[in-house]
């Protein structure tokens with residue numbers, strides 16, 4: 549099997565690399581985990597850069613022109629996304645829900661008006677979207693959502709609370725899971741709405757994470773009036789559409805994450821050459837060499853798994869439950885990679901960026917703390933293993949859930 553790009557794809561990649569060299573934001577430092585001090589500044593940088601990409605024709609390559617896309621191929625989209633991931637993944641993060649979930653869900657499940665109204669504004673950087681699925685009593689068991697939507701005179705009236713809503717404080721719209729019928733089985737009484745975050749009654753309260761950043765939020769809705777045109781699919785179809793969103797969330801990133809991690813491993817090798825232990829560079833220590841090799845192997849497994857999922861999607865498939873394998877393959881190794889890096893720094897591993905004593909300006913300290921959320925966000929590792937056991941391998945149902953349903 550040949551994993552290289554075709555000559556045409558390689559030529560396109562080189563053209564894009566040349567464009568990128570001239571068009572990254574001023575003062576962009578690729579060696580830093582975070583270039584922006586606040587979520588608002590970070591989101592503005594994302595929107596500006598997305599607009600620049602859009603003006604140059606490098607967004608939505610696989611989507612039709614009438615929806616703001618370029619009408620090209622999924623493979624060309626992958627060329628662009630992989631190059632961005634290995635060059636400036638940070639600039640893409642505020643758009644993770646926007647591009648990884650909102651775009652494919654609206655494209656696959658939305659009606660014609662929704663596609664024409666929203667996809668162009670998402671692709672050209674006008675809109676940021678967030679995802680309102682999780683609630684205080686509905687995380688792993690997302691079918692337990694209790695945010696109520698009651699239909700009244702052409703509107704849904706919303707009351708309830710979401711939590712862990714990433715980038716809600718800067719989002720224009722939210723893909724929202726609500727309960728429209730509390731009197732039927734849990735999975736059948738849910739619906740999927742597109743919520744304008746500027747509507748009266750929507751309140752966002754940021755939550756501070758272990759990194760000190762305010763990336764996610766609580767989202768409160770009190771008597772929010774959403775026009776019924778904002779319903780995706782039919783009333784009661786929410787569970788099926790939410791699963792479609794989650795499959796896209798878990799599947800899209802593998803090949804991109806592998807590209808970002810390969811770049812990060814280069815940064816780690818540079819560090820291992822500079823850090824010294826017992827008078828020698830750490831890279832000469834057999835224990836750390838072994839760890840580096842293990843980290844590299846895990847990144848290669850992710851890369852080839854990503855290529856396998858990609859080939860399924862190129863053949864026209866919507867990603868299936870095997871997306872859970874990729875989710876495990878990017879989230880758990882990232883925790884091990886950042887842990888290895890801190891180990892190599894020895895006592896300096898405790899020093900955060902900003903100190904004259906910090907190594908690589910705290911790049912790995914930030915990464916270590918942020919990676920803790922990786923095995924929770926987009927569904928915890930335990931849930932991914934349940935999905936793989938039940939839906940990929942066909943093993944018996946997880947008894948704790950079976951008993952509740």
Ligand SMILES: Cc1cc2nc3c(=O)[nH]c(=O)nc-3n(C[C@H](O)[C@H](O)[C@H](O)COP(=O)(O)OP(=O)(O)OC[C@H]3O[C@@H](n4cnc5c(N)ncnc54)[C@H](O)[C@@H]3O)c2cc1C
Pocket residue numbers: 645678679680681682683684686687688689711712713714715764921922924925926927928929930931934946948949
């Ligand atoms: C950084 C970050 C960003 C996030 N962004 C968003 C967002 O933008 N939008 C959004 O809607 N949500 C978001 N989330 C929420 C995320 O999807 C949930 O945190 C996740 O689904 C787990 O739900 P929970 O926190 O309620 O934990 P719980 O579901 O209460 O789980 C607690 C623990 O129990 C385990 N567990 C639960 N059920 C089972 C079971 N059946 N078998 C075995 N173990 C089980 C879990 O694995 C976990 O360890 C984000 C989370 C993080 C960390």
